[in-house]
Amino acid sequence: MQRSATPKLTRLRVQVYDVTDYVDFHPGADAILRRAGDDSTAGFYGPQHPPTTRDLIDEYYIGELATDKG
Numbered sequence: 001m002q003r004s005a006t007p008k009l010t011r012l013r014v015q016v017y018d019v020t021d022y023v024d025f026h027p028g029a030d031a032i033l034r035r036a037g038d039d040s041t042a043g044f045y046g047p048q049h050p051p052t053t054r055d056l057i058d059e060y061y062i063g064e065l066a067t068d069k070g
Contacts, residue, residue, distance in 0.1 A: 008032065010040040014067065017060040 008020045010032065019036075023029045031043060044053070 008036045009062075010035055010038065011065065012039075012041045012044050012057070014065045015061060016063050016065060017057060018062050019060050022060060 006020075007018055008023055010017055010019055019026075019032055023032050026032055028048070032040070035043060044057070
């Protein structure tokens with residue numbers, strides 16, 4: 001069951017990820033959807049995720065947030 005075709009973007013620190021295709025497979029999909037478009041760093045690095053989760057996220061990386069350096 002696909003929840004939506006609308007892109008689901010999230011960020012971890014300054015890295016941005018498109019997790020649209022992953023939401024349907026994640027057991028905590030509702031948590032992802034609640035944080036879509038926002039900073040998910042605290043939840044992603046929470047105790048519920050094993051270290052191998054960090055290896056999976058790389059495939060969804062799309063870029064970094066622009067920062068104001070001036």
